[in-house]
Amino acid sequence: MLIQLSIKNFAVVRDLTVNFDQGLTAITGETGAGKSIAIDALSLCLGERADAGSVRKEATKAEIVAHFTVCDNANALAWLKEHELESEDDGETCFIRRVISKEGRSKAFVNGSPVSLQQLKVFGQSLLAIHGQNTHLQLLKDDVQRNHLDNFANHKELQNTVITTFDHWREKQKRLSELQQQAQTRADRRQLLVYQVEELDDFALADKEFEELETEHKRLSNGQALLEQAQTSFYNLYENDEGNALSVIQNSLERLVQLQEHDASLSPIITMLNDASIQVEEAASELRSYCDALEIDPLRLQQVESRYSKCMELARKHNIEPESLYEFHQQLAMEFKQLEDEDTQLETLEAEVQEAKADYLKAATLLSDSRQQAARSFAENIESQIQRMNMKHACVVVDVDFNSDKTPAAQGLDDVRMLVSTNPGQDPDRLDKVVSGGELSRIGLAIQVLASGKNAIPTMIFDEVDAGISGPTASIVGALLRKLGSHSQVMCVTHLPQVAAQAHNQLFVTKLTDGESTQTMMLALAEQERVDELARLLAGDKVTETALANARELLKNSGSN
Known part of the structure; x- marks a missing residue:
């Protein structure tokens, strides 16, 4: 999990060090204070491309260092061992350092050794996942829906078999095509x-x-x-x-x-x-x-x-x-x-291609059967979760359509579509035709909750995924995020007091200025400070005794206190 993040001269941050704990951490603050800066900094530690404009004005470089514990992260430990980048201290922690110059050049390091951005991207996938509003927009894509179904079904062996048989067929087909194209020559x-x-x-x-x-x-x-x-x-x-x-x-x-x-x-x-x-x-x-x-x-x-x-x-x-x-x-x-041998080989290859395709079709059919078996349960689970989030009449169908006439692909021969109906009497239809932005966020969060028990990534960050919801729905979303926090380290940038109240920990982002320069700070809130911040979220700039009482009640009901 992520234990510490240090940021120097990045955007409006001059020098910031934040420690993180297990469970759900809410990140709140005023609009424009820079609540998403930590997420942007972590994105760079995950291999995102750097921008010279992200270096603080008058600074020569920006530096971000993220410390992680990896003692229980088998995938991260395996990657570090494979690349001989284990920590020399205890082997249970690692740190990623990213440096960006004002000219736009950047360097990346893992445990002090230089790595490429591609290596950093691969390694980062085993450490942390960032879910923003754009992440939920990705849910509109059929391939993303298929991936979520596969993760729920947990049939990795079947997927690997399809990939292996597909690669074998493609290799044979490529050789056959080459020989056929060269036939006249x-x-x-x-x-x-x-x-x-x-x-x-x-x-x-x-x-x-x-x-x-x-x-x-x-x-x-x-x-x-x-x-x-x-x-x-x-x-x-x-x-x-x-x-x-x-x-x-x-x-x-x-x-x-x-x-x-x-x-x-x-x-x-x-x-x-x-x-x-x-x-x-x-x-x-x-x-x-x-x-x-x-x-x-x-x-x-x-x-x-x-x-x-x-x-x-x-x-x-x-x-x-x-x-x-x-x-x-x-x-x-x-x-x-x-x-003459190649002419004979052409005939042999034609037979081998047909045999390879038959093997692929067999594997793709088994994968499709597994998807169809999992689809009903997947849809029922999503439906149950989003109905709790004030989508009482929602109906979810996950349609798996197997087409043996399709050109073989590594993902199989299924078209997977998630269909939703939000009102009684309405036929389920594609997400982009039915749901609003807030409803899409709730569906995406429901899928993350379902995946949490199987998720090998120890840290998840949600950037305002609760946008477009309020009231009782916000409380339910907060409860779901808290449930996620019982399995993983979860951070959520939010403007909703109902969500923030569910957090085990809360960080407050504020912006300070001396009239000439501005810098962002992130502070861990104690109990009374949490009450004050929740009251601000409830009432706005003028915090009343009623808002403070409501804030205490929110904390009490959430179980955070």
Whole structure:
């Protein structure tokens, strides 16, 4: 729950610190005193966008700090743990700090660590809920009415199942739509690939074959020259009777061996010549074998030249290097197979979409059944509460219309409408056609009372939701708010003494001025001060003994005293 709110240089507040207690707290004060400033400040702590105009004149920044206890708030504790933002002190409290500069820039902190506004909004939903007159206007929307029915029915598991099956169907449908939209493109591409892949399949180039063809083509094209030069080299190295390389080396070797005994320094030269003689002889032997093996085969040359030329032609056709032709062929073949697989997948997906939609329809039907079962009890409970609030002849119907032909949605396939009749003989109709602003506020308050026992949010604030009501109805509204305060921490900005009297605590908002500047203050009222303030609300500016007596009677009857 909210335990303290500190405001500095915000709107007309210079420096204000307010402590809050459990139960119902009424916030009263003169018109224009700034009763809603605390709510505006708390809205910023819940992630609302900041406005430079909210910074007090002549101040450089506004600062709002809200302290909460979270020891019994499982959702808040889980969020703090997930984001590693637990309090270092006791882990049972947390504080939110929001700073707004006069230029309009703002920063947000949870337990001293910076957070984004989106994070703050998510975290704030587990701490506090603000209900204003605009909140009740939201009740005119069908989706809000559906949400209230779902909260009353408390069928979260069914809702989650519908969401899960909806997401599954939408994912399948999205993939199916993509494949269907791409069908013509795939067909055109496949038609092109059929010809290209068939041509490359017919040619059937093997991996690394082009490099081998290139090598063989060079050898066969130059076969005669290779043979002639190899034979000449062999002749000069080994067979020339008039003097070949081997005989020259061997003659030199014989002469130097004879001279070695006269000069030992010739030994290394003799060794080199001996090695050279062996190398030349081996080279000559290899050349003989090369010449014997070298074939000049015009037919083979023609075959290699034809295949080599085809490689070059296909490479130019596809604008690639001939060395990449094999890999390119494999890529095209893989793409073609993938396109064929996608056509098969299209048929499979169509069946999967139908199956996913069937699962969704089943889940949506179960949710609808649960809504229809809860709708009667929900309507009866609302009807009972608002009849107590001077809508004696009110009749409430919650209509749940299941439509299996609707486009699937995460919320199911129901149209939920709250219909109300306020006068005898009048058929129930939509809220916007039947109820006044005050009656709408009473219906909204009745729904909040029904939700209070299931509400996981520990603090609720009502900003003049009692507008448009008075007299006995105001007393009943006050009693309902007090009932809410028995389950949660409730604050209510009100101008009605009957509502304020029901509060466990009361804060008074006043505006002070020195003629040059104005500031708002919020004071906790003691017992006699509450009597005086209630008397002011009853009588206006001139407080009479009768008004004071009535104020004491209100407090006594409410049980606040």
